[in-house]
Amino acid sequence: MCSHCRARDARRACVAAFCATIALAACQREQRDLDPHVEPLAGQATPLSGLNPGEDRPAPIRSSNGAGFEKNAYAISEGQRLFAWFNCSGCHGNGGGGIGPALMDDVWRYGGSIEQIHASIAQGRPNGMPTFRDKIPDAEIWQLAAYVRALSGNVPKAAAPSRGETISVTPPLTRVPEQPPKPADSVSPER
């Protein structure tokens, strides 16, 4: 073999090794945060009534916690477990609704952002939704909210839990089509 070819082969091997090393970075999916630190939510996350003076509805507040939980696979799968543990299905029936409203569609009476869902769980809502503020630690409410949001497909595919540990009547979240929440104005809260 000529020395020129040998040098070329060595260069190719180096490039291949370099590319393989870069691919290793993809192995790091996410770090499990076993003890997530959350800031308490300040203010009202969602307007509770469709009635308000003037033209402008108060803008829903955003929280620094929300984004982290929304995209975190561990948080969403923990939310899935808690959804069963705290018997959310007792009223919301695996997300399909029953005594309480369905959670897997695009209709959100009290807003579909994770902050608004967190507020609905923490504060409770009229006609039967209890307040869980003092009964579920805040980080776990955020995990629940992330899962509830994921029920209507509002979840990055890579973060969606594929299926629960038990037999389920609903398709796995990876197969739920995305249904972005409708703008608050198009749905009357009194519906």
Place this chain on the structure above:
Amino acid sequence: MRPAPWIAVVALPLAGCAGVQSALDPAGDEAATIGDIWHLMLGVCGFMFALTMLFLAWAIVRGRRAREADAEARHEPALSLALHGWIALVVAGLAVLAIASFLVDRRLLAPATDVLRVRVTGMQWWWRVEYPSDDPGRTLVTANELHLPVDRTSEIELRTEDVIHSLWIPNLAGKLDLVPGRVNTLRVTPRRIGGFRGQCAEFCGLDHAWMALDVRVESADAFEAWRQRHLAPAKPPLSAGEREGAQLFVQKPCVMCHAIRGSDAAASTGPDLTHFASRATLGAGARPLTREALAMWLADPNRIKPGVHMPAVPMTAAERDRLVDYLMSLE
């Protein structure tokens, strides 16, 4: 004659054969049966191993000599005899092992009469232990401790509510899996009074290694006394601190997962705490149960058992003290 120091060094690993979690120190019929076949296998395989090594050494020595001597056309009747003997030995050894394991299997699965029914449910990462009764009000529920009467066969129903676990109490029986959607039955007949350690033997998630079961084998009378004591509802809080702790327990998120019979707490996703203070360990064997360990656990369970499903519940140090007062009074 003084024993040479090397004997002590060689014998040191043998210390691992005894203890509260050892299949080589059987304390029950099933473990003894498995121990017998274990020793038989060790004997047969050890003998064959020694023989193989002996022949190998011989072959090496012979090979050196053969290179020097003229190896041409040497007929050795002794060698061919040894070869035939070897084949016979392998067949006989395997036959002995196959028949022995068949007989042991039959013995382990033989039907038993007058059994004590126990139900063990594997959870991530603890054990729910129930003693069912025909009267539903007298079904005893506890967690992470398994009390068994000596000299009586107990039939343990194994279930799981999440993933596959495996129950292994080496001193009493072999391991058996807990599989979602089915019920497996493990039979144990303890013959020696004492405390043993059970452990999950099938990887079941982050805290698999922290999933231990405290097993107590007691005399029939002691077992019955334990059962009667634990069927009773929890002791009502007496001191002011305990009363405050009891109130905190039902106000705080504790009540969402745990049950204390005799109080308003009746959830079943976490361990039943009715007679919590009578247990030896905390968090399925994560720590011996003491006031200090419990206070640390309540402050942040993740620090003691990383990944545990119990969250840190926000409360003041004073509130935590009252809660510890109450929980440690639940004997």
